[in-house]
Amino acid sequence: MLNPTCSPTARTARSLIAAVVFMATGCAWGQQFVTGEFQTVLNTRSESLTIWQMAENPNVYVFDFPGLSFQGRSFNRITQFTEQQTTEPYPKVLSNAELSRFIEAARRTQADFAFGHDVLVSELVQFFNYATRDKVELNQEEIFIRDFLTEQGLIRFWRGFYQAMRPDVVLLSIPQPQPRQASEPVVTVGARHAILLHELAHGEYYTNSHYQKFCQRFWYETLTEGQREAFKRFLSNFNYAVTNDELLINEMQAYLMFTPDPKSFSASKLGVSEAELQQMRSTFKRGSPPIRLPMM
Secondary structure (H helix, E strand, C coil), rough: CCCCCCCCCCHHHHHHHHHHHHCCCCCCCCCCCEECHHHHHHHCCCCCCCEEECCCCCCHHHHHHHHCCHHHHHHEEEEEHHCCCCCCCCCCCCHHHHHHHHHCCCCCCCCCCCCCCCEEEEHHHHHHHHHHHHCCCHHHHHHHHHHHHCCCCCCCEECEEEEEECCEEEEEEEECCCCCCCCCCCCCCCHHHHHHHHHHHHHHHHHCCHHHHHHHHHHHCCHHHHHHHHHHHHHCCCCCCCCCCCHHHHHHHHHHHHHCCCCCCCCCHHHHCCHHHHHHHHHHHHHHCCCCCCCC
């Protein structure tokens, strides 16, 4: 649990005010967030979990983890449920054993199953309700997320079910920079920048209806059938549910315009020429998408 006396190394005056107001409104468990702008979040270093509310978009919370395994314990099962259910006959929260087998089959570990996560409050409510229905035992990190949502008034438990009080609020997660470890890969400063920007693009897609419509038109009306298929092949390599068009569009815009890390995304990884990739990016920019994040 986040220690309320523990603050990140670069807290702004605005963050201090937000924290004081939050405690005054009756924080029972001490699960505290601070407000920060993009550069503040990017450049803050902390050895404990920090929960940010983005100053540019208060509907977006960023869980900033001091380690990839910690992040994985918190969000891997949730992300599998929301983005990678491709073989289950019905929505299902995996047990610990099932999740371990799934990650192993993907040739991943708890630490590198995903380097960042994004999930809507409405999706989290589904996750917690299905876990309750099927009596899946959640770990303490997942319970921490549920308690945080409850304390912020984002969800409530009523008549045996969790309900979304603010379904369009988004939770993102990113890791701190770290050296390579025995059980965890390296996270460079550049990688942290790319992960944060990529995940914030998802947050913008979820919370900005004008931008969401722009991306949908770009997917259906601007990209060719071959280019859409290239994105489907690329995303299928990471076990995304490629039958979900909304998921495809959301991931397309985040990879295409907001992932400045060639180890994560490039023309060769997408299976197109460099000229074709740059043409897609130029066309996207010329459409003047209603978003303030810095595009590639």
